Every structure is written in structure tokens, then in C-alpha cells.
Amino acid sequence: MTMSELPEVPSGFVWGAATAAYQIEGGVAEDGRGASIWDTFTARPGAVADGTSGAVACDSYHRWRDDVDLLAGLGVDAYRFSIAWPRVIAAGEGEVNKAGLDYYDRLVDALAERGIRPFVTLYHWDLPQALEDSGGWRNRATAERFADYTTVVAERLGDRVRDWITLNEPYVSSMVGYGEGRHAPGATEGHGALAAAHHLLVGHGLSAAALRAAHSGVRVGITLNLSPAVPATDSPADHAAAARMDLMLNRQFTDPVLGGGYPDGYDELYAGVSDLSFRRDGDLALIGAPLDFLGVNYYYRIHAAAVPHDEPDPARRTAIDIGVRSVTREGVPVTDLGWPIEPRGLYDTLTGLADRFPNLPPVYVTENGVAQLREGLDADPDRIRFITEHLAAAARATADSPVDLRGYFYWSLLDNFEWARGYGPRFGLVHVDYPTGERTPRASYHWLREQLAGRS
Numbered sequence: 001m002t003m004s005e006l007p008e009v010p011s012g013f014v015w016g017a018a019t020a021a022y023q024i025e026g027g028v029a030e031d032g033r034g035a036s037i038w039d040t041f042t043a044r045p046g047a048v049a050d051g052t053s054g055a056v057a058c059d060s061y062h063r064w065r066d067d068v069d070l071l072a073g074l075g076v077d078a079y080r081f082s083i084a085w086p087r088v089i090a091a092g093e094g095e096v097n098k099a100g101l102d103y104y105d106r107l108v109d110a111l112a113e114r115g116i117r118p119f120v121t122l123y124h125w126d127l128p129q130a131l132e133d134s135g136g137w138r139n140r141a142t143a144e145r146f147a148d149y150t151t152v153v154a155e156r157l158g159d160r161v162r163d164w165i166t167l168n169e170p171y172v173s174s175m176v177g178y179g180e181g182r183h184a185p186g187a188t189e190g191h192g193a194l195a196a197a198h199h200l201l202v203g204h205g206l207s208a209a210a211l212r213a214a215h216s217g218v219r220v221g222i223t224l225n226l227s228p229a230v231p232a233t234d235s236p237a238d239h240a241a242a243a244r245m246d247l248m249l250n251r252q253f254t255d256p257v258l259g260g261g262y263p264d265g266y267d268e269l270y271a272g273v274s275d276l277s278f279r280r281d282g283d284l285a286l287i288g289a290p291l292d293f294l295g296v297n298y299y300y301r302i303h304a305a306a307v308p309h310d311e312p313d314p315a316r317r318t319a320i321d322i323g324v325r326s327v328t329r330e331g332v333p334v335t336d337l338g339w340p341i342e343p344r345g346l347y348d349t350l351t352g353l354a355d356r357f358p359n360l361p362p363v364y365v366t367e368n369g370v371a372q373l374r375e376g377l378d379a380d381p382d383r384i385r386f387i388t389e390h391l392a393a394a395a396r397a398t399a400d401s402p403v404d405l406r407g408y409f410y411w412s413l414l415d416n417f418e419w420a421r422g423y424g425p426r427f428g429l430v431h432v433d434y435p436t437g438e439r440t441p442r443a444s445y446h447w448l449r450e451q452l453a454g455r456s
């Protein structure tokens with residue numbers, strides 16, 4: 001293997017590309033779609049760096065056929081996309097919007113015609129605003145409504161969709177959305193963020209059960225964003241800071257989902273923040289029910305430095321101050337977004353999961369990718385190198401540990417709306433000219449197509 005070739009993978013390995021509804025669809029007021037928390041949040045002055053929103057995005061609500069053609073041209077096995085809950089049930093509960101379901105029905109059929117396997121994410125952050133108005137994920141009832149919505153979608157698509165992801169990155173929806181306020185709904189609450197994290201996981205458990213009840217033969221997973229937290233220096237304070245960061249970012253989610261309970265240290269870490277009264281008997285059994293796969297989104301490692309509690313990181317206005325700051329390390333290359341490029345973090349994530357969870361289900365890397373801030377089609381050698389180095393690290397992890405890695409999805413098929421950062425960061429294998437919607441494959445797309453075409 002040279003550095004611009006993909007590693008050998010077992011037969012059946014799934015190559016894919018990923019997107020999410022609010023980031024690509026646009027059409028936010030069409031055919032009965034209700035408002036989501038991202039429609040509301042993006043209207044708040046200063047919430048999004050460039051003042052934009054997903055109102056039009058890549059216009060995939062109209063151009064989805066082009067996107068399916070791009071996937072087919074790329075030669076991927078699978079497409080990971082998400083369903084917009086407010087497109088299917090405008091108010092989050094109650095009346096089902098047939099036109100919204102029809103959109104996804106057509107997309108799934110078009111993928112089937114091209115032999116592309118859908119991996120469907122049910123929740124990629126676009127909560128119906130009506131549910132937020134009555135408390136959102138702070139409330140257990142939202143988890144129950146999520147299960148109802150799951151049933152509606154599974155009954156319509158479950159005859160053709162086998163692979164389901166309940167949630168994308170519950171850390172971000174809860175701790176960033178309800179704790180830091182950098183994402184919708186833009187709250188800065190301690191107890192609220194922890195309640196949201198727990199209720200998202202309850203929602204995951206209920207949704208998984210709803211999927212299995214709707215169709216036999218479904219494969220159910222959840223996608224977690226995992227970032228190894230390493231101490232910025234050898235000081236005991238930084239070691240302790242890294243452990244706290246690991247607990248909040250990773251173990252708060254991996255341990256209940258895969259290990260049967262919240263990690264040691266969880267109650268202590270949050271003692272001053274919440275009475276944890278949102279927990280109910282039976283929740284952990286629901287959250288920890290066996291899964292068919294785990295989705296891992298890996299982008300970077302965190303170099304954690306201890307900071308005094310009364311001097312929190314000014315970049316993170318979080319309501320949950322755990323006394324940690326993420327720092328850049330000299331000599332570590334970074335992306336245009338300042339994210340450290342460290343493929344060994346993916347190795348450590350995968351081998352670490354295998355070490356800690358003896359019953360770890362098969363794993364898919366459901367997101368991994370790099371953004372360029374420059375407009376245009378250049379900078380692609382960086383992307384090709386990023387992909388090959390991360391895949392090499394993943395391949396080493398499978399050689400050195402029992403992790404059963406079944407697939408890799410590049411984030412993202414298209415440049416798209418990067419949440420609070422707006423349209424500046426471009427993650428796509430395909431460049432999107434936002435004023436016209438025109439899609440132009442980058443060199444990385446052509447490179448990946450050649451690599452995939454060369455498979456035996």
C-alpha cells in the first residue's frame with residue numbers, strides 16, 4: 001500500500017459517504033415540514049458565524065437525484081443520511097406528514113435502484129421546535145415522542161432499510177446544545193444538559209425497541225462522537241483533566257450504551273451541577289440493550305489542560321465547568337478548523353473500545369473527514385492524505401485488537417451547512433456552489449472512485 005491507497009479490507013466491508021438532513025436539504029418550509037430548533041436557532045443574531053442557515057443549504061430536497069447519481073458515480077456501497085423529524089411529523093407528535101415521508105421513500109427507492117445500501121439516522125439534531133417549546137430533551141416525554149416517530153418511519157421504510165442509527169452524537173445535541181449553547185436550542189444549563197443527555201439515551205433505547213418491533217431483521221446502532229482525551233503535559237493536574245474530559249465526552253455515552261451503567265466518577269463530576277433526578281429505574285437496561293453495531297465518528301484527539309474552575313475556557317461558555325481546556329500542541333498538524341490531525345486517535349479509539357467492552361458489537365466509522373476553509377476545488381491532496389492515513393490507522397487497530405470494523409463513511413459527500421460555523425468549512429468530496437447549487441466532484445472524489453473501482 002502506498003500512502004495514497006486504501007488498505008486491504010475484509011470482503012463485505014462497507015464504503016460509504018454521509019450527510020445529514022438539515023445540512024443539505026433546504027426546503028425548510030415546503031410540503032408541510034414543521035420548524036426545527038435549528039430554524040429557530042439560526043435566526044438568532046450571532047448564533048451562526050456567517051449569519052446563514054440551512055434554509056436552502058445544498059437544496060437536496062430538490063436535487064436529491066443528483067446526489068444519488070454522485071453516490072453511484074463514486075461507487076460507494078452505502079449512503080448514510082438522516083431523516084428530518086419535523087418533515088415527517090411537523091409538530092413532533094401527532095399528525096404524520098405524508099409528503100415528508102414520500103420524500104424519503106423516493107430517496108430509498110432511488111438508492112435501491114443503484115444498489116446503494118441506506119444507513120438511516122433518525123435524529124441528527126433537528127428536533128421539532130414544538131417539542132422544544134415544551135422542554136425538548138430536558139423532558140422524558142421527548143424520548144417517548146422520538147419512539148413514536150421511529151415507528152412511523154420504520155413502518156414506511158423498514159421493508160427496504162435494514163441499517164438504522166437512532167441518534168447522531170448525543171454528546172453534541174445535549175452538552176453543546178443545552179450546556180454550551182453553541183448549538184440549538186442554544187441553552188446554557190447544567191442540569192438541563194445532563195437531563196438532555198440522559199433522555200437522548202432513553203430515546204435511543206425506546207427507538208431501538210420500536211425499530212425491532214416494527215420489522216424483524218433490522219440492524220440497529222447508535223453513532224457516538226469519540227475523541228481520546230490526552231493530557232497536554234505530564235503534570236498530575238493535566239492527567240486528571242484528561243480523565244474528566246474523557247468522562248464527559250466519551251464515557252458518559254459509551255458506558256451506559258455498551259457497559260451497562262454510567263462510569264465511575266460520573267456522579268462526582270456533576271455533583272455541583274445536578275441532582276441527577278432524571279434517572280429512573282429500568283433506564284439503564286433500556287439504554288444498554290444489545291446493539292447490532294456501534295457507529296463511531298472520529299475527527300481528532302483532545303489535548304486536555306487543567307484550568308482553575310473560576311477561569312473557564314473563554315471559548316466555551318459552558319454551564320458545566322469541569323476545569324478543562326483543550327489546547328493545541330506544538331508540532332501537531334491541524335486542519336483549517338484548527339483540529340489536530342492525529343490518525344492514531346482513531347487507532348486508540350477503536351482498540352480502546354475493544355479493550356473496555358468485551359461484547360463490543362461490530363463497528364462502523366460513520367464519520368471521518370476534513371474541512372478546508374478555502375473556496376474552490378484545491379486542497380484536495382490534504383483530503384486524500386487525511387483519508388488514507390485514518391484508514392491505515394483503522395486497519396492497524398483491526399490487526400492489533402479484536403475490533404470488528406465493518407465499514408467507513410467519509411464525511412461528507414457534499415460541502416454543506418456546518419452548523420454554527422455556517423458555510424465556511426467545506427468537508428465535501430463534492431464541491432457545492434451555493435448560489436447555483438451546482439455540484440463539482442473534487443480530486444478526492446475521483447481518487448476514491450478509482451480506489452473503489454479497483455476492488456476485487
Ligand code: IFM
Pocket residue numbers: 020023169297367411418
Ligand atoms: O458536520 C458535522 C456532523 O453534522 C456531525 N459530526 C461532525 C461533522 C463535522 O463537524
